Amino acid sequence: MKQLILFTLVLGLISCKVEDPISPGLLVPRTVEEDNTLPSLTLNQTRLHVETFGLPTDPIIVMIHGGPGGDYRSLLKAKAFADDSYFVIFYDQRGTGLSQRLDRSFYENSTIQFYLDDLDALITHFRTDLTQQVFLIGHSWGAMLATGYINQFPQKITGAILAEPGGFTWTQTEEYLSRSNKLKFFSEALNDAVFPDQIFAGREEHEILDYKAAYFATFENAPGNAIGNAGSYPFWRSGAVAFDEAIKFAEREGFDFTTDLSGFNTKVLFAYSELNTAYQLEWAEIVSAPYPNVAFTSIANSGHELLYFGWTDFYPKALTYLKEF
Amino acid sequence: MNKYIFLVLVLLQIGQHLFAQTLNWASIEAEDKHFLSLVIQGDYSMNYGVAYGYKLPTPKTPMVLGIELNSPFGNDFLDDWRSNVNLHMRLWERNGFAWSLNPGFVTKNYTSEVANLNNVGFVLKTQLGYYKARGSFAADVSYERTLFSKIAHTGLKAYYPAIRDGWYSSTGANIKVGATLNYSFRAYDLFLSLGKPFGQDFKNNPTLPFYADLRIQKRF
Numbered sequence: 001m002k003q004l005i006l007f008t009l010v011l012g013l014i015s016c017k018v019e020d021p022i023s024p025g026l027l028v029p030r031t032v033e034e035d036n037t038l039p040s041l042t043l044n045q046t047r048l049h050v051e052t053f054g055l056p057t058d059p060i061i062v063m064i065h066g067g068p069g070g071d072y073r074s075l076l077k078a079k080a081f082a083d084d085s086y087f088v089i090f091y092d093q094r095g096t097g098l099s100q101r102l103d104r105s106f107y108e109n110s111t112i113q114f115y116l117d118d119l120d121a122l123i124t125h126f127r128t129d130l131t132q133q134v135f136l137i138g139h140s141w142g143a144m145l146a147t148g149y150i151n152q153f154p155q156k157i158t159g160a161i162l163a164e165p166g167g168f169t170w171t172q173t174e175e176y177l178s179r180s181n182k183l184k185f186f187s188e189a190l191n192d193a194v195f196p197d198q199i200f201a202g203r204e205e206h207e208i209l210d211y212k213a214a215y216f217a218t219f220e221n222a223p224g225n226a227i228g229n230a231g232s233y234p235f236w237r238s239g240a241v242a243f244d245e246a247i248k249f250a251e252r253e254g255f256d257f258t259t260d261l262s263g264f265n266t267k268v269l270f271a272y273s274e275l276n277t278a279y280q281l282e283w284a285e286i287v288s289a290p291y292p293n294v295a296f297t298s299i300a301n302s303g304h305e306l307l308y309f310g311w312t313d314f315y316p317k318a319l320t321y322l323k324e325f
Numbered sequence: 326m327n328k329y330i331f332l333v334l335v336l337l338q339i340g341q342h343l344f345a346q347t348l349n350w351a352s353i354e355a356e357d358k359h360f361l362s363l364v365i366q367g368d369y370s371m372n373y374g375v376a377y378g379y380k381l382p383t384p385k386t387p388m389v390l391g392i393e394l395n396s397p398f399g400n401d402f403l404d405d406w407r408s409n410v411n412l413h414m415r416l417w418e419r420n421g422f423a424w425s426l427n428p429g430f431v432t433k434n435y436t437s438e439v440a441n442l443n444n445v446g447f448v449l450k451t452q453l454g455y456y457k458a459r460g461s462f463a464a465d466v467s468y469e470r471t472l473f474s475k476i477a478h479t480g481l482k483a484y485y486p487a488i489r490d491g492w493y494s495s496t497g498a499n500i501k502v503g504a505t506l507n508y509s510f511r512a513y514d515l516f517l518s519l520g521k522p523f524g525q526d527f528k529n530n531p532t533l534p535f536y537a538d539l540r541i542q543k544r545f
Contacts, residue, residue, distance in 0.1 A: 198369045236484070
């Protein structure tokens with residue numbers, strides 16, 4: 001009897017169609033390289049997943065997603081700003097989301113300056129004239145990039161809303177991460193995140209690395225998480241190599257996005273979430289200190305993913321700020 | 326094939342008296358036939374487990390068949406587990422030094438809000454050590470490759486409806502390099518294994534940058 005069950009199972013195994021995990025589109029969505037129907041733009045020799053809403057002649061809002069290695073899907077509620085007479089630009093950063101993937105060697109030979117160069121090229125591409133206002137709304141890592149951009153090109157930005165940047169230097173960011181990503185070694189959440197390491201093992205292909213990253217995302221948003229997220233939030237595809245290499249760069253060389261911020265006297269709106277126990281006003285004040293002119297706002301009933309979970313409270317506060325200009 | 330059919334497959338293997346073990350060859354008495362171990366480890370994840378070995382009647386080449394079942398710590402009991410069925414063979418011995426080979430068949434089951442994974446693979450471990458009745462020290466190298474995975478997505482379908490459920494070919498291999506220290510007393514052996522895991526490309530390595538395995542074994 002046991003032999004019969006074994007034989008049936010083995011026969012069932014043999015008769016199943018076996019897929020190749022790196023075939024495009026099976027485990028992760030296709031990027032703009034593999035799917036020509038996705039909206040895209042080629043800038044700085046890379047093809048980015050880009051989407052816009054509103055009239056191109058209206059004041060520009062550039063939405064900058066978090067990560068590194070995230071995508072803009074959870075920010076899409078912000079297309080509502082188009083109904084308020086703004087031209088809203090969403091883009092997946094280089095090597096992330098549905099943007100073109102790059103070989104790891106690109107990152108090994110680069111600094112993170114390319115993120116700022118790509119943002120600059122994006123703004124230059126869409127700006128119809130030099131009087132057109134440009135606002136940056138950045139979330140988490142996106143808010144850090146926004147600050148890095150303002151630090152280099154303050155004259156190009158009309159205003160900015162920064163939603164919970166972890167820090168504007170690597171030292172600051174490390175300190176925030178130590179609180180927000182506290183490891184509980186015997187927890188279901190952590191073990192659920194790392195168990196797949198023995199199944200997806202030692203493969204370099206983006207399809208496998210990006211797919212495996214989705215398993216790790218459950219750790220961040222598990223019940224009782226420090227950053228206050230209510231659960232998972234929409235995404236398309238993680239940029240695992242982009243994330244990994246950004247961390248390696250930061251650990252190796254650090255970064256400081258604040259060197260010239262003292263000259264940016266424009267008011268910046270600094271948003272933090274009510275439920276992120278690792279952040280709060282205390283950390284917002286520390287991180288924002290290099291800006292001379294900051295207004296703080298707490299987003300109610302939301303954790304770190306505040307442009308998604310806290311949109312109802314964020315939207316009117318953001319609009320009020322934007323309409324001041 | 327769901328996780329319960331997978332577990333049946335594993336239990337059938339138990340019924341066939343197939344087992345795997347960490348062993349101090351020098352502490353095994355002639356009358357020892359069975360080896361029962363309790364395990365706690367950090368090996369990809371933080372796990373606990375049991376292992377059972379049966380010494381085959383092969384006087385020329387000592388061999389132990391066995392099985393090990395490990396499960397990560399967490400709230401959901403046995404939603405994730407790993408079984409290892411293998412044959413531990415001492416192929417060479419001289420003056421207390423011994424070399425052994427340990428091929429095995431590995432099955433894994435994983436359940437989370439992302440997906441359910443059933444995976445089969447093989448592992449080949451080799452040990453070269455020095456064994457005395459009261460203790461041993463050995464260097465370990467192992468290679469573990471996935472063969473097939475059955476993936477049934479749950480939460481990910483909400484964000485990517487076109488994601489493909491089904492059987493997938495090999496998704497990679499890991500290599501481990503480490504050492505095992507052992508202390509033997511009466512009918513018991515205490516083993517501590519420490520080492521480092523690598524992905525097969527030595528670039529994309531497991532998140533947990535080390536492995537540590539502590540087990541107590543009774544021989545009877």
